[in-house]
Amino acid sequence: METNLQKRRENKKSMRVKVISLGNAEVGKSCIIKRYCEKRFVPKYMATIGIDYGVTKVQVRDREMKVNIFDMAGHQFFYEVRNEFYKDSQGVILVYDVGQKESFDALDSWLAEMKQEMGSHGNMENIVFTVCANKIDLPKRRVVDESEGRLWAESRGFHYFETSAQSGEGIGEMFQTFFSSIADLCENGGRRPLSGVSVGFTREQADTIRRIRSSKDSWDMLGVKPGATREEVNKAYRKLAVLLHPDKCVAPGSEDAFKAVVNARTALLKNIK
Ligand SMILES: Nc1nc2c(ncn2[C@@H]2O[C@H](COP(=O)(O)OP(=O)(O)OP(=O)(O)O)[C@@H](O)[C@H]2O)c(=O)[nH]1
Ligand SMILES: [Mg+2]
Numbered sequence: 001m002e003t004n005l006q007k008r009r010e011n012k013k014s015m016r017v018k019v020i021s022l023g024n025a026e027v028g029k030s031c032i033i034k035r036y037c038e039k040r041f042v043p044k045y046m047a048t049i050g051i052d053y054g055v056t057k058v059q060v061r062d063r064e065m066k067v068n069i070f071d072m073a074g075h076q077f078f079y080e081v082r083n084e085f086y087k088d089s090q091g092v093i094l095v096y097d098v099g100q101k102e103s104f105d106a107l108d109s110w111l112a113e114m115k116q117e118m119g120s121h122g123n124m125e126n127i128v129f130t131v132c133a134n135k136i137d138l139p140k141r142r143v144v145d146e147s148e149g150r151l152w153a154e155s156r157g158f159h160y161f162e163t164s165a166q167s168g169e170g171i172g173e174m175f176q177t178f179f180s181s182i183a184d185l186c187e188n189g190g191r192r193p194l195s196g197v198s199v200g201f202t203r204e205q206a207d208t209i210r211r212i213r214s215s216k217d218s219w220d221m222l223g224v225k226p227g228a229t230r231e232e233v234n235k236a237y238r239k240l241a242v243l244l245h246p247d248k249c250v251a252p253g254s255e256d257a258f259k260a261v262v263n264a265r266t267a268l269l270k271n272i273k
Helices: 002-012 029-038 076-085 101-105 107-118 146-154 171-187 203-213 218-222 230-244 254-270
Strands: 015-022 051-060 063-072 091-097 128-134 159-162
Touching: 015 029, 015 171, 029 051, 029 063, 029 091, 029 171, 051 076, 051 171, 063 076, 063 171, 076 107, 091 101, 091 107, 091 171, 101 107, 101 146, 128 146, 128 171, 146 159, 159 171, 159 203, 171 203, 203 230, 203 254, 218 230, 218 254, 230 254
Parallel strands: 015 063, 015 091, 091 128, 128 159
Antiparallel strands: 051 063
16 A cells, blocks of 8 residues: 555656757747647747747646756757757757758758767667657648658657647647657656667557557547547548557557547447438
8 A cells, every 4th residue: 555655656756857849940840839838829930049948847647747948949050059958858859841851851960960969978869759740731832741751750769740830730749749758768767668660560559559548538539629520530540540450560559459449430430420
């Protein structure tokens, strides 16, 4: 009894983490953070001068997390200011604009700059990276497609999200997954838990199974809004079914997750005309 109580108390302890944002100028780093923290979008471009700093509190499972966010300027000009802020980060939000190929191609050089500034003591392996393919609200100007971005991210063991700071799409999910992975990292003694690639399943599959386990209802499980159409439910179902089909997915728990998704879809379709 006492041990359980102690454990629960420990879990309630708050964590302090540091995250940074990286990516070319004007890709939307500040707007993504603003959308999450302030729930708003500013269309006018105001370049970040050096660094912007903010702090936010988030609840991850039963723990409170105090997140220090360092929003970096993308302009080359601010390199000198940026370089001191790479150290001691637990998480990195890498952003590119899906309408600007150069910003996608630049992701490698952002990683290289970070690695160089972290020096020999820093270990890039024990940091959670999430990639935001941003500005998906402008499909006509899109030049980097989802599979290209996802492959780049997931082959490195990074999360990948399609986002729009303008509409808010993908932002909540991105931060939720990001913070939950950082919590996993902290609980794992500061080491990134085994990446999906090396254990035969992708991070996305693992995250989806975790999300399905913790979903509050069938809508939530399929990731659609209450009141969604049959078509939307089927589309969401198909995406999850392909991802989690037991024939293709070897992640632990995929079979149960797959069954749960099938049941959720059946339950929802019963009540939609
Ligand atoms: N349509 C659209 N515009 C966006 C989106 N995100 C950002 N923008 C716009 O893109 C411009 C740049 O956004 P910022 O967030 O300031 O870009 P940044 O990456 O922080 O730029 P630096 O601070 O200079 O490195 C602004 O005009 C934003 O309004 C998005 O998802 N969709
Ligand atoms: Mg900015």
